Amino acid sequence: MSSRKMPSPTPLLDQVTEPRDMKRLSDRQLRQLADELRRETIDAVSVTGGHLGAGLGVVELTVAIHAVFDTPKDRLIFDVGHQCYPHKILTGRRDRIRTLRKGNGLSGFTKRSESPYDPFGAAHSSTSISAGLGFAVGRDFQGSDDHVICVIGDGAMSAGMAYEALNNAGALGSRLIVILNDNAMSIAPPVGAMSKYLARLYAARPLQDLKSAARNAVDHLPPPLREGARRARTLVKGLVPGATLFEELGFSYVGPFDGHDLSQILPILRTVKERSDGPVLLHAITRKGKGYRPAEEAADKYHGVSSFDVASGTQVKSVAKAPSYTKVFADALIQEAERDASIVAVTAAMPDGTGLDRFAKRFPSRMFDVGIAEQHAVTFCAGLAASGMKPFCAIYSTFLQRGYDQIVHDVALQRLPVRFAIDRAGLVGADGPTHAGSFDLGYLCNLPDFTVMAASDEAELVHMVATAAALSDGPSAVRYPRGQGTGVEMPRVGQVLEIGRGRIVKEGTQIALLSLGTRLQECLAAAERLDAMGLSTTVADARFAKPLDEALILSLAREHAVLITIEEGARGGFGAHVLHLLAERGILDRGCRIRTLTLPDRFIQQDKPEAMYAEAELDRTAILAAAEAAIGLGTIERQPEIVRLHRLRE
Structure with missing residues (x-):
């Protein structure tokens, strides 16, 4: 029996159906609301995963942003969007929060079509400042006089x-508020000089507080800080050798401050709302x-979770x-x-997701x-390759799009x-269309010598x-796709395949x-059904989308009444390149009926993968139907049509 407890009472959260309901709450009540919101978020995700x-x-x-600003008139833009569940609960979607990432349920990210409180959809990172600047301009x-956060x-x-975006925003000078949520994590611990720079800012917090005060923002600070800031102005000017990076880019910089302390957050946001006139x-x-011990102690493991037991944190x-x-x-x-010391591996902030954390340990x-x-990752690998190394660049299909040039x-x-x-690669289930690996075949197969x-x-x-x-x-x-393999016997060592050669897995004639x-x-499952209907079916594994196995494809087209590609x-x-080959060789004019099964020309929304592939008409039922339709047969009795097609072909 599950040890999962009933959710704690949420008397204040129960009164909030949209952000304007928060305007009547005191600061003390907002702190209680935050506690209730955290409990509700934990309980909801324990059911849905995410x-x-x-x-x-x-x-x-x-809580502070919605309490201080007037959303949705004021635009709140979350980067990536995976932190938006509390936002969704506060913006009229609490009654659906336990449908997160399910078929016909709420998206796991911000989504314009879902709510006016989501002014910009995001599921890939680092887009918020660019989009926000667009809104501001x-x-x-x-x-208008609205704010963009x-x-x-x-x-x-x-x-x-x-x-x-920072560089452009600083130059334009439009009124824009950027909140840097510095938790020393993305999905995995951050890397690079920027993370070290932010850590130094945090370590120098007292100095930074005084430095902010020493600038012309003194009068904009909350009253409790104002007098001390004035007294410190002269001293700080002598201590600080230069502005922060953000100030050099044209931003007024405030911080660092405790992002969990509403007594700090609320006065800062209220002041910025009333007084700021630039970025x-x-x-x-x-x-x-924060606030859930299992997630605090293993932040990377609780970035994305399956359903779990709230009391223990054990994931199902x-x-x-x-x-x-x-x-x-x-x-x-x-x-x-x-075996080869020249092999190196590169990833873009996804060591665990790509399996390279295992490589890194070895x-x-x-x-x-x-x-x-991702752009840097690709060119970094190009430099490694040019130097004589053998780089493997491991990136999700959907993220590799960012490095296409x-x-x-x-x-x-x-x-x-x-x-x-x-x-x-392919459809990925609960993450939906933003993370589907739909386009890499199209954008890679067009490149020469790939x-x-x-x-x-x-x-x-x-x-x-x-x-x-x-x-x-x-x-x-x-x-290769997300998820488990098929359970086939594994080779002891990998064998080098002949380039551009597929394989016949099952032989048939029609x-x-x-x-x-x-x-x-x-x-294979569809072929079994077709065989049972008296329609002898060949199944081939192309292996290579480029270069094509021309001999295999031409043979399949010449020796069968119907050829269907599936990808x-x-x-x-892949299918488009097969059609091009057959057109070049004149096969399309010789009676063989060619069909290509691909993802449809629309985005497939989140659901279980098997449901998504059924909707995309790429499951066994759809393959069977495509074969029957292509050959013009609904039943075994119409097999003479096959004979006629073979004669036309010959």
């Missing part, structure tokens, strides 16, 4: 886009997972029947690195986490042997890692299913 630690770290900030053009984490500040950066020190996880693709990749890479000097900086200009154009390990592989199971992934390690003439990529990636098992990617990928 992002926990980040939201707990901004409870007080969220738009406001200025329209002559951006909440960005210190991890997100490692991305170049955040600095580009301001407020530096709040918070703790990820299904028993794995096979290793995850992520683990298989990491172990295969470690095995290759044992080869700490050969793994590089560059922070949330670098893939083209810095890697592909120079034919540098960077090996891309593309995790989370080798693009897709693993159909975990054993194939091991071989593809070995193949990528062996490639030295040009860039390569291997894509219908050919050519699969790229992990839809192979669904193809876990958007239109314009």
Whole structure:
């Protein structure tokens, strides 16, 4: 029996259906409201799973912002959005909060179509300041007087886009409030010089408080701080050698201050709301997972959680029947690195998510986490490759999109042997369309001299890692999905595959299913049904999206009445290249009916992966239906049509 307790009473939270209900609460009551909001967030996520630690770290900030400002007229923009659950509870969505990340439920991120309190959707990091500046400039053009508040984490500040926005905002001088939520964490502990710089600011907190006072902001400070600040002005001018980085970029800087202490947060926000006339950066020190001990003690493990028992913190996880693709990749890479000292691994703030934390334990000097900086990661790998190293760049498909120009200009154009390990290929379930790996086949297969592989199971992934390690003439990529493998027997060592060669998994004579990636098992299941109907079916595993196995594809088209390609990617990928090949060779005019099954031309919303693939018409039922429709047969009795098509082909 579960030890999960009933949620604690929430008398104040029960009175808040939208932020304006908070206006009548005293500061003391707002502190109680924050406590109730934290308990409600913990209880809700214990049911749904999702992002926990980040939201707990901004409870007080969220309460204070909604209490002081007039949302949604004042625009509150959360960076990434995974910390927005408390915000959703306060903005009319509490009654649906236990539908988070479920089919037809609330998104796990901010989403414009979901609520007017979400002015800008976000699920990738470092976009908030750019978007906020756009809102601020738009406001200025329209002559409005609303405020724009951006909440960005210190991890997100490692991305170049955040600095580009700060630089532009400082130059434009528009009224903009940026709250730096500094919890010394993103998903994993932050890396790089910026995190060290923020740590120095925090260590020098008394000096920074006086320095802020010494500037022209003295009269803007809350009354209790004002007199001491005036007395300290002359002293501080002599002590501080220069402005903070943010001030050099044109921002008024306030902080650091305790982001969990409403007695500090509320007066600062009220003052900034009334007095600021340009860009301001407020530096709040918070703790990820604040108020829930399991999350505080293991912030990285409680960034994203499955459902869990509130009392113990124990997460409810299904028993794995096979290793995850992520683990298989990491172990295969470690095995290759044992034999080859030139192999190094690079990730962009996702060591745990990509499995490279395992690699780092074995080869700490050969793994590089560059922070949330995919563009830099790609070009860094290009430099490593040019120097003679063998870099593996492990980035989720959805995040690799952020480094596309670098893939083209810095890697592909120079034919540098960077090996891309593309995790989370295809649909990903609860994270929804923002994290789906839908487009990498389209944007990589168009690049000259690129080798693009897709693993159909975990054993194939091991071989593809070995193949990528062996490639030295040009860039390569291997894509694989989120989740567990299929349970196949694992090879002792990876074997180098012949480049551009697929394999026949099941032989037939009438219908050919050519699969790229992990839809192979669904193809086999559909083939079994087709065989039972008297429609002899071949199933092939393409293995390579580029270069294509031309001999295999031409053979399948010439020897079958129907050829169907199946891939876990958007239109314009593998199937499009197969069609181009067949058109070039004149096969499209010879009677074989060609169909391509891809993700549809729309974003598939969050749900369980199997439900998402059913909606996308990429499950066994849809493959079966496509085969029947292509051949013009609903029943076995219409098989003479197959004979006629074969004669036309010949």
